[in-house]
Amino acid sequence: MTHQRKIFIASLSLAFIGSASTQAQETSYCSASFASRQPTSTFALRTVKDDVKRLHFIDGINKPGCPSLDESCQLPAFVVGGDKLLVTSVSDKRIACVHYFSKAGKLSSGFVDLGSLGLPSFPEDKLNSRAGYGAWSNGYTGLIEIKPGSDDYVVISGDINRGPPSYNSGTLNGPAFLSPNGNDRTAGYVDDHYNGDKAPTEKPDAGAAMDTCRARLRLMGDFLIVDDNDRCGGNGVMFTGLYKKKP
Template structure:
């Protein structure tokens, strides 16, 4: 069974919980449409009333969070895009992708998500990483941008390169900002504790290089 990650977190002084998710792949076959969640009455359900216009196809890899009945909640971020597609797809159309422990080089790069970026580079000392990031809230709202109502957040840290697929750290200047990262194939999944910027700013989300 797939596990759930709460995407919007209350503020906390504690480090965020490890990211619980699975990497899955769409099996060969017809288009697999996303279905709406609880924001639409009677959903999620594998019905025409719940079906959205967006879809994925065989070979697409997604992050799976939670299975419920015949559906699984997933996130898909297309290469070159910063806007994830989220919804529910038929569990029967998914297969788990076996994961191997990532190399240090698998972490390196510029990772882009929705209103946030995380850059991971090699640190000044051998065997270390430097992590930097920027996030906003409201930057995609033209009216908010016009009136100067965009909120911002930043993070930075130097730490040993991880030996597995996860790492956790506190910002080097704002120690109450705590972040957990996990590599899932082509994705970097982040979770913060809600203290990494202005109101509503978060690094929590799904990223791709």
């Protein structure tokens, strides 16, 4: 990868306990890319309760009357007791949008019954630590590697491909500077020294290049949450999504 593409960012922004109104939002759509663009305050980790043998995913808008806790909305796919999930929203019906990586690194996203999950946790791992360092995969073609830098930045590189029928690719390459006001929980770099304080899709500050790639990385336990401004690769290429650290 080259430095000619002026890209890059990363932001680590760990969640704190939000209000009930923040977590209790109505939604009928649950996907990794949609969830990755949501505020950090909506994220939490939860574990499927040990006494749950099978927790089936729930159909969304594809079936009338769903998502709901009615048995007719259940899908064949399921998780089991002890599985760790990333929760990115909870509806007023107590239905959670969750994301789960299998041991093989494949991602599943969908709705489940919140009542079958344990209490939420909010890890405080930092991007510039052993928890953040390593290679992270989205389970498909996206790969982002985080390496130690200095006291004020980490070094990040990424590759992703899209196709067929047409093939396009994207890259990330550069230092991600840790925000002095974020307790090492926020970091970023681009021409205007983007530090991840705002979503990458928001309008840049005056003087910033409009066509510059911006991406944000947030660490939540075993999940790396990534969103970009759709300018980090060819047509249809984006790093936006969820990533799991490779063994």
